[in-house]
Amino acid sequence: MDKENQIFGIRAIIEAVNAGKEIDKVFLQSDAHGELMTELLKTLKKNSVNFSYVPAEKLNRLTPNNHQGAVATIAPIRFVKLETLVESVIESGKTPLFLILDQLSDARNFGAIIRTAECTGVDGIIVQKTGSAPVNGDTVKTSAGAVFNVPICKVDHIKDAIFYLQGSGIKTVAATEKTEDSLYTTSLKEPVAIIMGSEDRGINPSVLKIVDEKAKLPLFGTIGSLNVSVACGAFLYEAVRQRHAAD
Missing domain, CATH: 3.40.1280.10 (SPOUT methyltransferase, trefoil knot domain)
Known part of the structure; x- marks a missing residue:
């Protein structure tokens, strides 16, 4: 995954989606839970953002940062209606x-x-x-x-x-x-x-x-x-x- 096209952290992804960023896909840690993760899930579903559950090991490979159980990719293009x-x-x-x-x-x-x-x-x-x-x-x-x-x-x-x-x-x-x-x-x-x-x-x-x-x-x-x-x-x-x- 290109690091410049990546967002990590639950709150950062929520803000990006709400701001209208072209989020291509979100990877969620399969065993993650909590109020903030629940809020992220609601936001993703409300905005029809593609997401999938993956093991923590995959998220660790995607980014060395503190991802909090969520990593997103930003699309390099803007989609058309x-x-x-x-x-x-x-x-x-x-x-x-x-x-x-x-x-x-x-x-x-x-x-x-x-x-x-x-x-x-x-x-x-x-x-x-x-x-x-x-x-x-x-x-x-x-x-x-x-x-x-x-x-x-x-x-x-x-x-x-x-x-x-x-x-x-x-x-x-x-x-x-x-x-x-x-x-x-x-x-x-x-x-x-x-x-x-x-x-x-x-x-x-x-x-x-x-x-x-x-x-x-x-x-x-x-x-x-x-x-x-x-x-x-x-x-x-x-x-x-x-x-x-x-x-």
Whole structure:
């Protein structure tokens, strides 16, 4: 964890959240308790801040300071509101291309995806506030700085974001092996949001039920799946190919 993007101590984190700082994630000591810790928990939940419980040993590795059972990371970017992003992209006159990451948890995969998204002209990336990979030093490094060029939205629930996009005239396409439809027979020319799942579980079944279309990549080897950042690159560049085929 980058020390300059770190806050330690219960009171300091409470004040940072209340001051509107872009807190990416908070690590709480699993056996910590007390009135101040209870106040911190209430503050985190009220403001939908992502947090997880970890052993004291992890917190000691994160910082040599007196952390009091709580260490937070400050996001190096400012997140964008979904409604603001969608409206601005539609008003710009271009054909929207969004990317939704459902519970992607690895910071390096996240960074690699952001880099590819920037290279393929993605208008914005949508992630859930809880359970998603942090935007930290590893993310910035593996994105090669692209994280500063692609708007990222944090939403309370992926399903609500999908409903909003659909209501805005944007088709949602899920990348999943649970379909017979190939990516190469799926149209990505119109306004579209591509949905990628987590590294181990894929896309949540409840999300799959509400998407407009599903598509899969053909696999010819013995291994049943691709790394999510590689699969994401294949989907995004198919969108590029379709949209620029007539150029």
